[in-house]
Amino acid sequence: MRRSDVARWRMICLVSLGLFLGLGIAVYASGILPGDLLVRQFLLGSDGGMVRKLARWANYGGRVHVLLPAAILLFVLSSVARRHWRVWCAVLIGSSLIQHAVKFMVGRSRPSGSSLGFPSGHTTAATTFAVVLIYIASRERISRGQRWIVDALAIFLMLAVGWARVMRHAHWPSDVLGGFLLGIGCAAAAAWWASSHPQAAPESQCLVDSERSRLMMPTTSRS
Incomplete structure (x- = not known):
């Protein structure tokens, strides 16, 4: 793995989580941010x-009923995903646990109802999966x-879910932005670790490859 790849994912992780921390502090201190009402009114104008109907269908992209089968399918189809499957499972579950904890720490209500909203759980889950998918696609031999198609679909998924959460009156725009940042940061942390720890081939496979190479070498005739 090139050092530039490791450095890129490290930078994405640290910048995203740093911005998420700053946004969380701002939401905790101010409640509804100045841009929340403006962006929400603009989106709800249509x-x-x-x-x-579109928002209702897009909303499913952030639910476990969709993301769990999608993750299983990814592990079935991709040897790269299976190589560090524990890391990907940990980050998909861990990002959800983190967003629940942050909800209680920030304590801001949603636009409708009294349940806690920052960050958006649907958006966090969809974004985490999307960034993991982008990383795995970058390592696959395609x-x-x-x-580009995989990247576009992944980005569309996270944006569509975030848009749907605002359109369904479930979150403020800053809740969705927080979900984007947290999901990107968590997935980038996993990608940072995976790119820093390329898994070596099993010892048995190495022995097989070594024996195969030895047999393919031309033999010298005895004098």
Whole structure:
């Protein structure tokens, strides 16, 4: 693994979590941020019947009913994902636990109801999965075009879920932004670790490869 890859994921992790921490402090201190009302009013201005249906379907992208089968399918199809499957499972579960803990520490209510909202759990989950998918795609032996398609779908997933949470009156825009930052930071931390610890091939496989190489070498004739 190139050092530049490790440095890039380290930077993404630290910057995202730093911004998340700053945003969390601002929300804790101020409650509703100045941009929350403006962005929410702008998005809800197009709240028609078709938009509500789209938001309802997009909302499923952040639920465990969708993300769990998607993660299982990823492990089945990708040897890169299976190589560090414990790390990916840990970050997918851990990011959810972290966002629940932060909700209680910040203590800000949602736009509708009294339940806690910062950060958005749906957005955190979808973003964590999306960034993990982007990392795994970058390690797979696929074409550049295929990698762009995977990246675009992953980014679309996280943005669609975040948009849906605001459109369904479930979160303030800063809740969604917090979910983006936390999900990116957690997934980047896992990618940072995975890129720093490339898993070596099993010893048995190394012996097989060594024996195969020895047999393929030309033999010298005895004089």
